[in-house]
Amino acid sequence: MTNLEHKSGHNKPAQEKEFVKEITPKSVDYSQWYVDVVLKAKMMDYAPIKGFMAIRPSGFALWEKIQELLDRRFKETGHENAYFPMFIPHELLEKEAEHVEGFSPEVAWVTKGGDEILSEPLVVRPTSEAIICDFYSRWVQSWRDLPVLINQWCNVVRWEKSTRPFLRTSEFLWQEGHTCHRTEEEAEEEALKMLEVYREFIETEMAIPAVVGRKTEREKFAGALRTYTVEALMSDGRALQAGTSHNLGQHFARVFDITFLDQDDQLKHVWQTSWGVSTRLIGALIMVHGDDRGLIIPPRLATFQAVIVPILTKKDRERVLEAVHELNNQLKPHIRVKLDDREEYSPGWKYNDWEMRGVPLRIEVGPKDLDKGQVVLVRRDNGEKFVVPQKELFARLPGLLEQIQNDMLQKALEFREVNTRSGSDYEEFKHIMEEKRGFFLASWCGDPACEEKVKDDTKATIRCIVFDKKPENEECLVCDKKAKEVVYFARAY
RNA sequence: CGGGGCGUGGCGCAGUUUGGUAGCGCGCUUGACUGGGGGUCAAGAGGUCGAAGGUUCAAAUCCUUUCGCUCCGACCA
16 A cells, blocks of 8 residues: 555655655556656546547647648648548458457447437448548559559547556547559558658657567457557557558458459559558557656656746746847747746746656756756656856757757667667566566567467567567577577567 | 455544444645645535444444446457
């Protein structure tokens, strides 16, 4: 009941007491820390329905930023946005056998419209392959109609048994790209291209280093030929699937009859891909960068990159206010800045509040600073505090924000490297999965039985099969057969 | 779906063992003094104790049923 002691404010070191007391320290209870952060930073609130949530403005702003930055990349790679219905006739979902088997346990049903019982029950989309393929079967006739490169931003519903804010909710927001191609090679290229878009986005904008690879049969998308994945390591040593890209092959094209007449006068099925990332990315952001004081948002993704906190004393109130308003106006064209000139909160209160919300940089301006022609800067990521002459501020800010972004990535990268281990000793592996977690790079024979055994023994799963890397004459980590693949193991969310 | 924890002012909790006038902290309101790391003082507002049924002179407290949340597992973005 350490947790309760903490919450009621007892038995805490004096040092900690100075800071945000509503947040349970990571070291005490990681899950509780996560929940405290999302609630206290006003990212979300629980809905009156299990597994559902409201995404509050400060959480949604992150999603908007993610949308903006990703959507730009989708457009650059030739994709267009569209929108498809939220409801899918059940018979459509049923067409692809593997697909329906994978999703039927978690679909939500609509059986009534008003007072009338529907003759054809509908399901709320858990993903849109089925309904989109139904459209594509009509839209695609000729090789001239290919490729189809469409994306949609929407919500989906999966009736989950256990849910956690952002990481797994029954309804979540995402984007799903759905493409059709003339050849297998082209589809494969598309699937890998979008995987790389995700990886690059997550690393560049979110400052989260990610490993990419292919999913095993056990872990792949229901109905896909191959599934590729972007995996990130959270600060508790568990892996999180941050994005997926599927080569669907012709599985859906066959059952939905998506055909085109090729130049050689042959009627052929298209080759398809689908790929997506969700609001789960927000969960990843929190768990990769956050600390005991709350969120830390990388500057490129931050709604506010810097917050100006004036120190308003009775005597100097007017001139400080005037100065910060001017500073705010000067900075506005160049960085996303917020002036917190509320007078009903003390500066110290604001420091804690903005730190909890993860604003990358704080700019303090008080009477002493005005006298000396300077401002005080405090970095959220490492707490570093330094004085900058006001004249230099303008020139230094962009570089400083970039520095913070880089340092955050570097820190996450180092964490991942320290927590990526490898070896061939199964006992050691079990021990590491139990004690330290993190990624474990090892060789695997390809037998699902070994994969299953690992899961039973350690709760870890194969997160992905590493691209272009084959074991050299090694045995499988689990059995004594010859290894075929190099894989990352980890306990996952 | 299994196992644990929890439902009491907006939030966090005490009170339940042993039935007897609903309490504390934070937040909120008003005012004054304050203001460089969650300020101080004063005066206030706010609760059918998750719901239903039962036992009793009397139920937050005992009994039965039920609903919800949450954590951990099994299943999944």
